[in-house]
Amino acid sequence: MRVSILGILGSFLCLAFTLRVAAQSHEGQQKPFAFRHSNNAHATKHIITPEFSRFVEDLLEIANIPGLTLGIVHTDREAERLVELDAWGRKTEEGFGHDMSPDAFMATSLGLLMDDYANGRNVTPLPRSVAQFDWDTKVRDLLPDDWKLEDEWASEKTNIRDMLGHVTGMPRHDYSYQPGDTPQGVVRNLRNLRPGYELRKKWSYNNQMYIVGAHLIAAYANMSYPEFALSRIFEPLGMASTTFSPDVAQRSGKRTQTWTKFGRRISFWFTEEIAHLKAGPGGIISSANDLTIKILTENGQTKWVTVLLNAGVEPVSNTTIIPRSVFDEMTTAHSVVYGSSPAPDSSLIGYGMGWDRWSYRGHEIVAHTGGLPGISTLVALLPDDGLGLVALANADEKAAAERILMERILDDMIDFPQGSRATFVDAEPYTKLELGGSTSKEVRGAALCSSAGSAPSPAELEPYAGTYGNEGYGAITLCAPSSDSFYCNDVFGDFAPFRPDPAVSSPMLLAAYPRVWTTHVRMIPCDGETFDLGFTALFPHGYGRNTSAFETFETGDAEGQAVFVVEEKNGKKTVKGFGLLIDQDAVAERKRMIGTSVEQYADAWFEKV
Known part of the structure; x- marks a missing residue:
């Protein structure tokens, strides 16, 4: 649902579906799918090995995860470019394949809309009080009829950066909205919800702020947020299987079934109606394939994670998908989530707009977890190492296990001493905490x-x-x-x-x-x-x-x-x-x-x- 170890959903809007992406050898033994695109003589080190697969299988067992899909993108310019994909466990009660995804795109979409105004591509009139539409623009000035908070100062001074950075002072209030509500209705209801803190005093996650973001795009882009994301992100990157519609995903035959944290199958949580309401903070349905694998076409399209690792530029065609100023603003930490290290090998954790930022064993990480009932997701970028990953689990409250998975991948990549690498044992206390020890x-x-x-x-x-x-x-x-x-x-x-x-x-x-x-x-x-x-x-x-x-x-x-x-x-x-x-x-x-x-x-x- 909603927040995990690192905070969640934010600009990652996630749900998920896809096919199992695994090639078969002549001996019938499963091998991870690997895509290479380079003439470089250097060899990129493979992460998904038989030993790593055994680690994942152990992790799934201890964390009670029915199925998990993993996509790893290598873009190190000193070595060959490589995408590794594999899946473990099951997609359905009958027991075959699975996939899911957390990704995307609210902060990116608002940044693109700002860039449109800056370069004269959008001529929808702004209110007279708005001289320039950017991260410092006050939300009140953009939505004068809808935006109002109980705290008068926060209501007047909250800007787009505050809103997407979760420093408005508003706590979660996740049980205040219901099926049948509209994005505009949720925005207007914020005035009836109590703040917890003064503006910018403390990082405090609030899903409704990304509903405000979707409402802003609908007001000024002359199209809905899903339509905007489709035309400006999904289509340019060839993400043909990515959608906001649960019905479209179901008709594809690829959508995974979903399970609770304690192993009971549940229905796919979002209806079409709720998916529309929650499009901003949690409505995109995608796959590890759509998020990672390059498509070699006449247009040279590349997928989302590769573009993020290249600071917003599609590397094959050299087309800018995300302006550099937007990319930097989103991924730079503007507030502190955890002011002290949560673990010996990790730094404190900061938050940009939809992205957490910290370091692990001295390696910079830009990442975000996501989750809904029946779904846990992680997208992580290691920009200095040219590595990105997507981990998609079809059970909820598995952020701790996905965090351990990410740390193990980094340990393997840097050849950290074997006896000191992250193991499934490291996840046990976190998964016990997530499970809560009871189904009642x-x-x-x-x-x-x-x-x-x-x-x-x-x-x-x-x-x-x-x-x-x-x-x-x-x-x-x-x-x-x-x-x-x-x-x-x-x-x-x-x-x-x-x-x-x-x-x-x-x-x-x-x-x-x-x-x-x-x-x-x-x-x-x-x-x-x-x-x-x-x-x-x-x-x-x-x-x-x-x-x-x-x-x-x-x-x-x-x-x-x-x-x-x-x-x-x-x-x-x-x-x-x-x-x-x-x-x-x-x-x-x-x-x-x-x-x-x-x-x-x-x-x-x-x-x-």
Whole structure:
């Protein structure tokens, strides 16, 4: 979904599909597909060897990844140019091939639009207050009728660089938008969402800012963002299999099936409607083939990663796809994601616009992870080494495993001492963290509770039942065990396969909450008026061949607390509302800056109707 070890989706819009790309030897033994284009006498070192394949197979097993596709691009001018492609695992429940991709293109597209204005290729009138459309242009000036934030200063001063660099001060608020919303509607709803920080104080990922980017392109390019990306990036690079449409990908017969982090098959997460809404931060469907392999045609087209390694220039025809000024602005770190090294061999991590930047064992890396339910992706560039890679897994929350894969590739390339190279063991603590150790949200919710007190009776939860509203998040209706409305009976039916859970003896509040990333919510009494809260997506009838019930959720970002405010008069308890607490850092900052009442410091305050 949404964020991983490094941060995610950003200008990488990803999903994915493709065919297994593996050649067969005469002996019937699989070999990685390799494409060479050079008369240079020097030989580029192959990364995908039998030993490396065994490492990948071990990694897939320990990280619980059904299938993975890897594309590696070598463009070292001192050696032959080479593209290596291979796939491991399965694409479907029947067990053959697979592929997927994270890539692309929002920051690039906005940069191209700026370049069009600078060179007179776009004559769509800009607002009178905009003298020049560039990275420093204020979003408010470009979208005066739509853009507004709760923080007046941020609303006035946020520029394009701030927006794409995730320093607007806005936390994620990923559960505020839902199927049926439009990009313009999401932009206009930002005014109803609370900031977590002052403008430019802290890097804080927010998917909606890339929806704003897509809306900007639609407003000033006289075409939708998908149409713009198709005409300015996909077509010039010959990326014929890349699309924004899940239906087109499905009809191709190449789209992979997808699995949860704990191994259950799930449906492809985006419908056409959601793909349109999420085109900016996460809507492109592509393949390792389309992202890496050169096509030797009359036009000499080259694929995306090779162009990125050549600083935006298509090397065969010497055509500029991304102006150098745009490329440099996107890939230069403007803010700090992690101010200290997350691992002994890594530097601190900075962020440009859609790209993370750091070093590993002294080698510069420009990269970004991506993810949705059922999908994990990584695109990485090592510009000084002339190396690029695309890693595409058909299961979610596998960013840690893909990071270890990238580090192993670099270790092999530089001939780091064999005993000190990255191994699948290095990924184990990260994958355990991602898996969370459980498939049950009830078990996880219970584990969060710090209270050792007795659980409330079902009757004690009755005052909490009812409908609550927040202007930015919409309405939610909570059902107590004694609730008997048609709606609550439907909700209880949805949860029935998951209850009772022996690990959770406490009664709880349940609700349907259909959003892009979730279907339901459960709240488990914890301590006083504090409930542990979990957003979850229920599959009460299973999916695919396995019809047993299961649920899936995003580790960490789907978990939080609901803190109720209760008033008692004449011995009667009246619930005023509850505060939603998801981003604990943002909550702590509001407590420091604004006040100590939950109405003030919560990520969202839901008033009882």
